[in-house]
Amino acid sequence: MFLVFSAVEIVGAILTVTSKKLVRAAFWLLITLITISGIYILLRAEFVALIQILVYAGAVPVLLLFGIMLTRKKMLEESETSEAK
Amino acid sequence: MAEFWVNMGPQHPMTHGLWNLRIKVDGETIVDAEPIIGYLHRGVEKISEVREFQKVIVLTDRLCYVSSITWSHAYCLAVEELMGIEIPERGKYLRVISLEIQRIASHLMWLAAFGADIGLLTMLLYALRERELFLDLIEIMAGLRLNSNYTRVGGVRNDVPADFEKSCQRVIAHFLKKLDEYEDMMENSKTFLMRTQGIGKLSKEDAINWGVTGPNLRGSGADVDLRRTIPYEVYDQIDWEPAIEKDCDCYARSIVRMREMRESCKIVLDALKKMPPGPYRMKPPRRAEGEAFRATEDSRGEALFYVAADGDDRPYRVKIRSPIFCTLAAVPQMMRGHKVADVVSIMGSIDICVGEIDK
Amino acid sequence: MIPPQYELILSALLFCIGLYGILTRRNAIIVLMSVEIILNAAILNLVAFASYANDPSGQVFALLAIAIAAGEAAIGLAIFLNVYVTHGTIELDKIKILRW
Amino acid sequence: MSGSLLTPNLVGLCRSLTEILLGIVKAIFDALSLPGLGSWFMSPGVVVFFTYLIATLVMVMWAALVNLLSVMWVERKLYSRIQDRRGIMLGVPWPWSKKYKRGMTNLGWGFLQNIADGVKLLQKENITPASADKLLFHAAPAIIVSSTIMVFAVFPFSENFYYTKVALGVLFVLAALSLGPFAIILAGYSSNNKYTLIGGLRAAAMMLSYEIPLILCVVAVVLLSGTLDPFQMVAVQERPLLGTIVPSWNVFSPPQMLGFVIFFIALVAELERIPFDIPEADAELVEGWTTEYGGMRFGFLFGFKWLRAFAGAGLLVILYLGGWNGPVFATFSVLGYPIPILPQEFWFLLKTYLVVMVIIWISWSIPRVRADQVLKIGWNRLIPLALLTILGAAVFKTMGWF
Numbered sequence: 001m002f003l004v005f006s007a008v009e010i011v012g013a014i015l016t017v018t019s020k021k022l023v024r025a026a027f028w029l030l031i032t033l034i035t036i037s038g039i040y041i042l043l044r045a046e047f048v049a050l051i052q053i054l055v056y057a058g059a060v061p062v063l064l065l066f067g068i069m070l071t072r073k074k075m076l077e078e079s080e081t082s083e084a085k
Numbered sequence: 086m087a088e089f090w091v092n093m094g095p096q097h098p099m100t101h102g103l104w105n106l107r108i109k110v111d112g113e114t115i116v117d118a119e120p121i122i123g124y125l126h127r128g129v130e131k132i133s134e135v136r137e138f139q140k141v142i143v144l145t146d147r148l149c150y151v152s153s154i155t156w157s158h159a160y161c162l163a164v165e166e167l168m169g170i171e172i173p174e175r176g177k178y179l180r181v182i183s184l185e186i187q188r189i190a191s192h193l194m195w196l197a198a199f200g201a202d203i204g205l206l207t208m209l210l211y212a213l214r215e216r217e218l219f220l221d222l223i224e225i226m227a228g229l230r231l232n233s234n235y236t237r238v239g240g241v242r243n244d245v246p247a248d249f250e251k252s253c254q255r256v257i258a259h260f261l262k263k264l265d266e267y268e269d270m271m272e273n274s275k276t277f278l279m280r281t282q283g284i285g286k287l288s289k290e291d292a293i294n295w296g297v298t299g300p301n302l303r304g305s306g307a308d309v310d311l312r313r314t315i316p317y318e319v320y321d322q323i324d325w326e327p328a329i330e331k332d333c334d335c336y337a338r339s340i341v342r343m344r345e346m347r348e349s350c351k352i353v354l355d356a357l358k359k360m361p362p363g364p365y366r367m368k369p370p371r372r373a374e375g376e377a378f379r380a381t382e383d384s385r386g387e388a389l390f391y392v393a394a395d396g397d398d399r400p401y402r403v404k405i406r407s408p409i410f411c412t413l414a415a416v417p418q419m420m421r422g423h424k425v426a427d428v429v430s431i432m433g434s435i436d437i438c439v440g441e442i443d444k
Numbered sequence: 445m446i447p448p449q450y451e452l453i454l455s456a457l458l459f460c461i462g463l464y465g466i467l468t469r470r471n472a473i474i475v476l477m478s479v480e481i482i483l484n485a486a487i488l489n490l491v492a493f494a495s496y497a498n499d500p501s502g503q504v505f506a507l508l509a510i511a512i513a514a515g516e517a518a519i520g521l522a523i524f525l526n527v528y529v530t531h532g533t534i535e536l537d538k539i540k541i542l543r544w
Numbered sequence: 545m546s547g548s549l550l551t552p553n554l555v556g557l558c559r560s561l562t563e564i565l566l567g568i569v570k571a572i573f574d575a576l577s578l579p580g581l582g583s584w585f586m587s588p589g590v591v592v593f594f595t596y597l598i599a600t601l602v603m604v605m606w607a608a609l610v611n612l613l614s615v616m617w618v619e620r621k622l623y624s625r626i627q628d629r630r631g632i633m634l635g636v637p638w639p640w641s642k643k644y645k646r647g648m649t650n651l652g653w654g655f656l657q658n659i660a661d662g663v664k665l666l667q668k669e670n671i672t673p674a675s676a677d678k679l680l681f682h683a684a685p686a687i688i689v690s691s692t693i694m695v696f697a698v699f700p701f702s703e704n705f706y707y708t709k710v711a712l713g714v715l716f717v718l719a720a721l722s723l724g725p726f727a728i729i730l731a732g733y734s735s736n737n738k739y740t741l742i743g744g745l746r747a748a749a750m751m752l753s754y755e756i757p758l759i760l761c762v763v764a765v766v767l768l769s770g771t772l773d774p775f776q777m778v779a780v781q782e783r784p785l786l787g788t789i790v791p792s793w794n795v796f797s798p799p800q801m802l803g804f805v806i807f808f809i810a811l812v813a814e815l816e817r818i819p820f821d822i823p824e825a826d827a828e829l830v831e832g833w834t835t836e837y838g839g840m841r842f843g844f845l846f847g848f849k850w851l852r853a854f855a856g857a858g859l860l861v862i863l864y865l866g867g868w869n870g871p872v873f874a875t876f877s878v879l880g881y882p883i884p885i886l887p888q889e890f891w892f893l894l895k896t897y898l899v900v901m902v903i904i905w906i907s908w909s910i911p912r913v914r915a916d917q918v919l920k921i922g923w924n925r926l927i928p929l930a931l932l933t934i935l936g937a938a939v940f941k942t943m944g945w946f
Binding site for chain 1: 446450451454457458461462464465468469471473474476477478480481484487488491494495503506507510511513514517518521524525528
């Protein structure tokens with residue numbers, strides 16, 4: 001169980017830091033954080049695990065995505081040019 | 086955040102018809118707006134030139150499908166002035182009654198659409214329920230419900246049945262009770278006030294300069310109602326007063342329409358009381374020559390018909406001035422600086438009808 | 445129960461991945477994500493030792509660290525939004541305001 | 545108070561069911577003269593596996609089919625009544641009915657309409673936009689569906705009707721519900737459509753700001769009850785207050801009255817019901833973040849919104865309305881021994897559906913609030929009031945008034 005979680009986690013973390021698309025990186029970050037909370041449950045730290053999901057998985061990636069949406073210009077510009085024709 | 090254009094339309098729940106509003110948004114704030122029309126152009130003005138005077142009424146009925154009698158009435162007035170005829174007194178009263186019933190039905194349609202726009206779908210169902218009653222009245226008068234084809238050059242098509250006054254009174258008594266309920270749901274609701282007050286400001290000067298007319302102009306505080314300033318038919322013999330609000334925002338425009346519905350009820354009842362017996366229609370001449378202007382107060386503003394004829398039995402040229410076409414030009418100015426959600430409030434409050442815009 | 449070395453190895457791997465992300469990526473938000481991963485590696489150590497030592501104070505520190513990490517993410521994003529407004533980019537290479 | 549419908553708990557019931565079923569299987573294999581295989585089926589590991597499999601199935605079916613369909617039905621019927629019309633009324637063909645020739649009856653009062661809609665959605669094509677981010681586009685509905693189903697793993701319908709007992713159950717429910725906004729913003733982004741993008745951004749902003757008062761209110765409740773376990777939380781609310789008339793539900797204790805109102809408002813916002821349904825405002829953003837989804841994927845998103853509403857209402861009932869406790873007069877005693885009239889499940893479902901109906905009633909009678917106004921209400925009104933609630937709860941706790 002621990003090995004499965006840690007394998008998913010490491011793959012998720014690697015994909016987070018290497019993926020080209022920012023939103024996909026956020027998605028993989030979510031996977032990583034949720035699997036870490038699984039490891040906390042294996043370590044009998046249920047409260048930390050749930051707080052991890054609540055705060056880390058619930059709020060932090062949403063904040064990050066919010067930042068991505070607000071600072072990403074590319075998609076919007078592309079769609080504007082495609083529309084102007 | 087980058088600015089980008091969003092197409093609202095031609096297929097969008099906000100549009101109430103086939104047109105396109107492009108808005109340029111910066112996040113949620115509207116930077117610019119640009120109405121694009123022409124999807125529903127049918128060439129009414131051109132088709133009118135090959136039809137006889139009476140037959141054009143069918144087309145003018147379809148200019149605005151929620152307010153058909155007011156449009157054919159405006160056309161008939163213009164043609165009657167062109168021919169130089171004066172219609173019988175009872176015909177005038179019948180016209181006023183039908184116009185006001187149509188006005189209430191049209192305003193109820195606005196109420197329904199406005200409610201649906203700002204997220205109150207229950208209002209849509211309620212207003213359409215009451216609109217059915219007025220369409221029933223129109224059906225009693227004209228035999229048809231939507232494109233009623235009631236007004237004719239020289240009067241109206243037929244007289245009303247004997248018990249029409251009683252059914253009108255019953256419907257209006259029922260409706261006035263319901264109208265109080267609607268005011269509770271709309272005007273007295275805090276959420277509604279949050280959505281409409283201070284949104285879509287259009288000052289009196291701007292409204293006049295852009296050519297905005299009708300309830301939208303009266304919502305900006307200008308005392309312009311063609312029923313009173315250039316009285317046609319028998320509006321000068323009936324006692325009523327126009328609804329004017331000074332707030333210039335969506336809330337004022339909606340209040341104006343709600344009060345106009347009450348006034349229209351008063352007009353209908355008063356006209357039914359004062360209606361004299363006698364003929365309701367006269368035979369107009371087939372041919373005419375010259376040109377005539379006639380402006381009337383449509384449910385949405387000033388509907389103007391210019392009809393020119395060269396002695397033939399059909400018009401040489403018909404020109405239509407539709408009120409919402411002019412109002413639409415003022416829309417970008419009303420929208421700038423507001424949020425995306427205010428688009429629907431503003432567009433709902435000016436009561437758009439694409440049929441008459443594109444003609 | 446899994447031996448504590450496993451936790452340590454996992455934590456070290458996560459730390460290395462996060463460090464790699466910080467060092468190689470230029471986009472500020474990815475860097476922020478890498479920082480989150482590093483913080484998670486640290487918290488994992490805290491929780492693991494708390495669990496093996498049967499001492500819940502480690503978990504309390506973990507909770508504290510989680511709260512701090514969430515605050516850090518929010519503040520970092522606020523800074524990057526301001527940087528975006530003033531510089532028009534969040535590529536870290538191009539932000540040279542601190543080294544003229 | 546009244547007892548539960550299930551005398552052992554759900555898992556125990558499923559265990560006896562499994563043992564019966566596996567006994568039949570074993571008998572079949574014994575008859576086929578394969579005793580080794582038969583006894584493998586009776587080994588404890590297999591029995592536990594099948595027990596939990598059946599329990600999971602029962603719970604998911606109960607939550608996702610029965611309650612989802614009935615919440616949908618209640619909503620559609622109720623808002624039709626509010627709008628002065630009849631609503632759904634298609635029934636099953638009923639062979640000995642007079643209306644059978646016309647192919648429909650009103651048997652079931654339209655309950656089967658939802659199933660018919662589901663079948664229709666199943667038959668439709670799942671369209672994926674060409675420019676969509678395929679992975680995320682497909683992952684978002686899965687996250688929403690699974691996180692909503694996860695809630696029911698710790699959801700107590702009564703003392704015995706539950707799947708597992710977790711000491712941190714309330715926290716688990718909140719954690720599972722908090723995964724929703726992320727999926728919504730993923731869906732909004734990956735559809736590559738401006739309406740979905742704006743809808744996703746609005747959803748993220750709104751849910752971030754409304755989750756805080758929601759959780760702060762829960763903190764106040766936890767302070768007073770001293771536990772995170774929903775079972776104990778309900779047990780705390782069991783003892784009657786003011787003689788035996790008013791039950792000591794959390795709503796009736798002064799600091800929690802305010803908390804109840806805040807929690808309710810925040811819940812309505814979390815569930816995207818109409819006064820706060822800005823992420824999918826159909827007049828402005830067509831359908832918001834669900835615009836590009838079609839077929840059964842849209843069906844899932846659409847239906848699980850209602851299931852979230854049910855779960856949220858259930859959480860409200862557990863936290864504030866005394867869970868499965870019925871009113872005191874619901875039991876009468878014979879020779880000093882209380883006889884339950886109605887089971888606990890009945891009271892829980894009654895309260896939950898009443899809360900759902902109030903949410904529906906509100907959402908169909910007031911207009912939608914604008915996006916910035918929603919955020920202003922959240923940050924300027926609800927969060928200070930929620931902090932006040934916590935302060936009140938702390939004062940009550942330290943003074944020992946509760």
